[in-house]
Amino acid sequence: MSIQNVEKDHSRFREIVKGAVRKNLKRYVSQGEILGKEGGKTVKIPIPEIEIPRFKFKGDGESGVGQGEGEEGDTLGQGPPQPGSGEAGDQPGEHELEAEVTLDELAQILGDELELPKIQPKGTASLKVEKHRLSGVSKVGPESLRHFRRSFREALKRQIASGLYNPNDPNIIITRDDKRYRSFKPQMSQESNAVIIYMMDVSGSMGDEQKEIVRIESFWIDAWLRHNYKGIQSRYIIHDAKAREVDRDTFFRTRESGGTMISTAYSLCADIIDTEYPVEDWNIYPFHFSDGDNWSTDDTKRCMQILNDVLLPKSNMFCYGQVKSPYGSGQFIKDLVASFPDEEGMILSEIEDKDGIVESIRTFFKKGK
């Protein structure tokens, strides 16, 4: 008995999942609902419209019959009942299915949807790796690597061309000249390292909403850069009037207050780059998020100095995202524009609210650097 393969239907299903993700991408990006559902290399994404809908009751799955010990009123478990074996019932009111996609697929979808160009790593810094693959075809080779289909095709071509082929009595004879073999082809592939340095203003004027925006945006930045570079590192710097390096968790949780001295973060960033990431070997991506309220014009001047001397020349691009806040003046972005009017390597973006995240990501990566 021959049994059909599930592969085709499975890949069709994956296509549909990806299509649904693509269709709802803007929602995912701006709502940030898939964050916190990362597990290793995959992300769980709630996907509407993929289940086949059928008429059902509103309260399905909210009651049932069970078997076992326990008094009336005893708790059987926390949370809404999960759809179990044979028992009907999704989560009450939820009309969504969670599908797993890999971070890479997600980044690919993001790239397709936002029409982001593939990032060109800096020429000098990329490592060339030579790989051998059985991807070529040659006329000579060992019999064990004979490519039967190609050989057959050659023989068929030759016979048709020479008029020896009789469709009523197809009789293909493969001669020595027809034989084709799989052969090795050296492949040059580029592997390059990259580091993302996130900097965030955690001064009093950056509220929870602003931080949430930064968190969501950095997730997508991470995903896109990881898709483009094999080895990637992330560093996190927070600053108010002082800067310090923290881990990822702290980065998104810290609530500090006080003033804002952006230059402290920039100089720390410059230090990290100088000591740990030689510019020849690394693609460097500093991202800075702030509400644009700096302490003093002196400090702003110092910032421009560091940018000019270290950050801009050494990084692939320097990205500054200004999150709108009810308290901030939003002056800093204007200062940046004034100081570097034609700077190619600096990308600025103003983020009004969560809906602005998509546009901001597009702004950052549309140059493909």
Place this chain on the structure above:
Amino acid sequence: MSLPLYLWKIREDIRKHAVDYGLDFFEVVYELVSNEKVNEIAAYGGFPVRYPHWRFGMEYERLAKSHMYGLHKIYEMVINNDPCYAYLVDGSAVVDYKLIMAHVYAHSDFFKNNMWFDHTNRKMMDEMANHATRVRRYIDRYGINRVERFVDACLSIDNLIDYHFPERASRKSQDAEETGDHRFSVKTPDYLESFMYPEDYVADQKRRKKKETQRQKRVPSHPEKDVMYFLVEHAPLESWERDVLSMLREESLYFAPQGQTKIMNEGWAAYWHSKILTQKALDSSEIIDFADHHSQTVATYGRNLNPYKLGVELFRDIEDRWNKGRIGKEYEECNDAKHKKMWDRGLGLGREKIFEIRRIYNDVAFLDEFLTPEFCIENKLFTWLYKQQFNRVVIDSRDFEQVKGQILKQITNFGNPRISVFDSNFQNRGELLLTHTFEGEDLDQKYANDVLRNIATIWRRPAHIHTVFGNESQLWTHNGKEFSTKAYVLSEPEAESDEDDNS
């Protein structure tokens, strides 16, 4: 892969015991498949060839994942077909093979003898493969997207069939009925005209006919439970669409009895595998392994009712009751608990009774008739509720009536709302009106929205459903673009259903 010799011998052995016990089954063809492959086959419902559809891929992913995480393992799969096909997982222990083979023979016996399976196609393997070929051909001709969209729409109504009335008169015989009156088209010689058709008679006939056609004649004349059938017959479909819809209806009807008899079927199989193994086929060294695996099959999981467990316990209870004569007026009216416990009339009708039950019952009737208060207590059945304000599931009640009511509610009509086609020319605009027979529970509006959209796709005109929502009689509508609801009272059905009740 066919069976190696040692399994062949086991098969012969088990088969002999099954026959000795009086099981009457379709021959079973066993296939040995690998652990990975079994998930693929299960995704296709056990059939080696099905029409291409993404949902099988989705099911496969779900099975493969939960298998990978060790959440479940498929031991056995069997197809209702003549001969039955059953899959064994390569690399299982000998005792497992014995257990599964015995289990499968009992399933096969159930498929062959239970009357709810009588209408099913016993050459469904071939039929499924034919469906696959046809759908593939349509895909080649009309493109995957178009066919897939239509299949999706059809699947969302594949539970709207009439489980109790699977066979229908075909479209042709109905057409013949409707073309009755040819009198006016008969040509008569001119000189006879005035004799054969006097003027006033002709005028009278014409008037009557006009009146007849003018009278609002609703199609269907009675609410039609088999919505799929109605659409196959009446929706303005292209021929390939009609074919796809009727294929899916056929598949749905084929699978329906397995849902209708899940508890009985699994109970029956568990009853016989344990009987055959413990009394005949087990080697003494295998007892422990058997007990271990059998107990996994019939394990209880708190809030999920295990159909194997419930079914097997009920069959044993019935056998015991009919053996001891714990039935009838005398037993029911006995108030002496001690006497009742010792009750044994030595009737010995148990085996005969369970064979009779496997012939004529389905789950609803089975539980309605044989679930007793004693059984409920013995088996610790309870009802549970999800309390949203505490976000937890709690045991609600151990009361017999409540437990029975809840089980019956869950399995009657598969726990689905009862929906039928009421009018195909609603508001005289060719729109389709469905009705939901309200039994105290509201429909889920989001799902209804999507289903109505799909029905509107098939019907090519707006689709409505009449239901009760939040104690108000409402009409939900999808016109192909958007969903809307309004208060609406359906006046006619009351009058008609009253009539039906009285007659």
